[in-house]
Amino acid sequence: MxxxxxxxxxxxxxxxxxxxxxxLCPEAPVPxxxxxxxxxxxxxxxxxxxxxxxxxxxxxxxxxxxxxxxxxxxxxxxxxxxxxxxxxxxxxxxxxxxxxxxxxxxxxxxxxxxxxxxxxxxxxxxxxxxxxxxxxxxxxxxxxxxxxxxxxxxxxxxxxxxxxxxxxxxxxxxxxxxxxxxxxxxxxxxxxxxxxxxxxxxxxxxxxxxxxxxxxxxxxxxxxxxxxxxxxxxxxxxxxxxxxxxxxxxxxxxxxxxxxxxxxxxxxxxxxxxxxxxxxxxxxxxxxxxVSRPVDRTGPAAGADAFELAARVRRRGGRLVATGGCFDLLHTGHVKLLQQARSLGDALVVCLNSDSSVRALKGPARPVTPAADRKRVLEALEAVDAVAVFDETSPAPLLGRLAPDVWVKGGDYTEADLPEAAVVRRHGGDIVLVPTVEGYSTTRILEGVHNG
CATH class of the missing domain: 3.40.1190.20 (Ribokinase)
Incomplete structure (x- = not known):
């Protein structure tokens, strides 16, 4: 065919x-x-x-x-x-x-x-x-x-x-x-x-x-x-x-x-x-x-403190979502992950590996982009409400403080691969693995540049 x-x-x-x-509205019992x-x-x-x-x-x-x-x-x-x-x-x-x-x-x-x-x-x-x-x-x-x-x-x-x-x-x-x-x-x-x-x-x-x-x-x-x-x-x-x-x-x-x-x-x-x-x-x-596209943004200001945001979301009975990673050389796969994560709740906090954390995980040649710039780019995205930078190789200590309702990672992981899962579960949170966009990774992009 x-x-x-x-x-x-x-x-x-x-x-x-x-x-x-x-x-409630003063004229009628409606929100x-x-x-x-x-x-x-x-x-x-x-x-x-x-x-x-x-x-x-x-x-x-x-x-x-x-x-x-x-x-x-x-x-x-x-x-x-x-x-x-x-x-x-x-x-x-x-x-x-x-x-x-x-x-x-x-x-x-x-x-x-x-x-x-x-x-x-x-x-x-x-x-x-x-x-x-x-x-x-x-x-x-x-x-x-x-x-x-x-x-x-x-x-x-x-x-x-x-x-x-x-x-x-x-x-x-x-x-x-x-x-x-x-x-x-x-x-x-x-x-x-x-x-x-x-x-x-x-x-x-x-x-x-x-x-x-x-x-x-x-x-x-x-x-x-x-x-x-x-x-x-x-x-x-x-x-x-x-x-x-x-x-x-x-x-x-x-x-x-x-x-x-x-x-x-x-x-x-x-x-x-x-x-x-x-x-x-x-x-x-x-x-x-x-699969929706944002039209306007008048919600939490970009650069908002992650912990203040988390407290505000909880006060109003909302659902806090968190995801994390290096986000070095932001690409389509990252953007899709962030959009899907944000759709699962009322606010999204990105837990961002610091420069020293990225070097410990990826080697001395990484990150390509410093943490301050990576944070600034993430905060400019419609899907992201706040960014918190952490120095450890695992986001577990940070998640212990944030206590998100949902922790999101890409579908190339399993829950067994996530040492932070126990911390999320201990606070009553859920683990959600979302599908990745095939063909996109920072490592692959860098290999293409070096081999080009």
Whole structure:
């Protein structure tokens, strides 16, 4: 197969506004949220396409966007990662804003009721749907997947079609390779409550297609002609029970990972297993917030004292996250780690090895960048709230004072590799290992320079 993975569906703009709620409004018993940061990302089919691009070499999104600021922002957030093939939208591009405090959603504001116009399809869309190697449909009921000509082309497709249904969307086309409702959606579609395996069987019979009902931390149940199979989350990908995960976008990650696996020629049950693990790791890494981009920063000032910050976070009932390392020659892998770590709580402290500490760990030629400069660069990043420098080879003494709720390290470690883990656990904290970005390390960069 040589064609792209094509995502079809309704895109929108997702906004998270993070802040602190320490008092009630005098006019009504509702919290007053002091806004700290704003983050934006593509939502709906836009998020599914962005996540599919993590696993597939070529992804094209067919969606409808309005000629407005939100539509332009969605297009900008996808640029460079996903090819966009936009259809006309009647009305305003949908926008959803979550207001959050201490990691909990307070309210969601929805704007824009735009719907895709059912004009004749451009030749480019027709050729994409005919030449795709795999098609993922993210149907949020705003008209893209309901376009009569698109439905006809999807029904005629000779390649795997993965259909991620939502309550306001339409029925999957006959012949879909996989349909991926979550447990609550499956109950609504089936018109009954029951165990996931029963729901999966009922929907498989109704839709005439294999159905994978996702069940959160329990994995998924796959129903095919051969029967039902429960596919659990691998132990290595589980989120600690004491962590309050944000699961926003987990369904999009499941569907996009399943589609990408089928795109690579993986058999169905194995593709669902890949999707279960991918969704679990996505949640552990911060879910949709980890792929969001900051818009504004009015939270803790850069350069804030780490211990004062920790005390302030605890006073308001927040969650303190810490991570650590040398951060010598800051690169993409570092930035992704910091963004994912910050998404796991309300403030992030970076524990930074001093120059003498780096020399003890890396040798006399390191660090390349002095601690003062490394600290200054880290403090300038949106994800970082404070930096604390330590002289020891292990951050354990510093962590004993900070007592973070979460200690984050890259997935190239195991908990057994972390001598500081015992200190974090002793204070009631959790250890979270997030996936690393393959191909990025300071040592590798320096070797390339010396060998170049």
């Amino acid at each position: 040589t064609g792209p993975l094509v995502v079809v569906g309704d895109a929108l703009l997702d906004i998270d506004v993070d802040g602190a709620a320490e008092r 007053v949220v002091d806004v700290g940061r704003e983050w934006q990302r593509p939502g709906g089919a836009g998020l599914a396409a962005l996540l599919a691009a993590r696993s597939a070499r070529e992804v094209v999104l067919v969606t409808a966007l309005g000629a407005d600021e939100s539509g332009e922002r969605v297009a900008g957030l996808l640029a460079g990662e996903v090819e966009l093939c936009a259809l006309p939208l009647e009305g305003e591009t949908p926008r959803k804003t979550r207001i959050r405090a201490a990691g909990q959603s307070v309210v969601r504001l929805d704007h824009g009721g735009g719907r895709a116009r059912h004009d004749p399809l451009p030749a480019r869309v027709i050729s994409l749907l005919r030449e795709a190697s795999t098609i993922l449909v993210a149907d949020y009921g705003r008209g893209v997947a309901g376009h009569p000509e698109i439905r006809r082309l999807l029904a005629q497709a000779r390649v795997p079609v993965v259909w991620d249904p939502h309550p306001h969307g339409g029925r999957p086309v006959p012949g879909a390779r996989l349909v991926t409702p979550n447990e609550s959606e499956a109950a609504k579609f089936a018109g009954e409550h029951g165990a996931p395996d029963g729901l999966a069987r009922a929907l498989r019979e109704r839709w005439g297609a294999p159905v994978a009902v996702t069940t959160g931390s329990r994995g998924a149940v796959l129903a095919t002609d051969a029967g039902t199979t429960t596919i659990p989350v691998p132990d290595a990908a589980r989120v600690p029970a004491s962590v309050r995960p944000d699961t926003c976008g987990a369904g999009d990650r499941f569907a996009s990972a399943a589609a990408a696996a089928l795109f690579d020629g993986v058999r169905l049950e194995e593709a669902v297993g890949v999707a279960v693990e991918s969704a679990a790791r996505f949640v552990a890494a911060g879910a949709a917030t980890a």
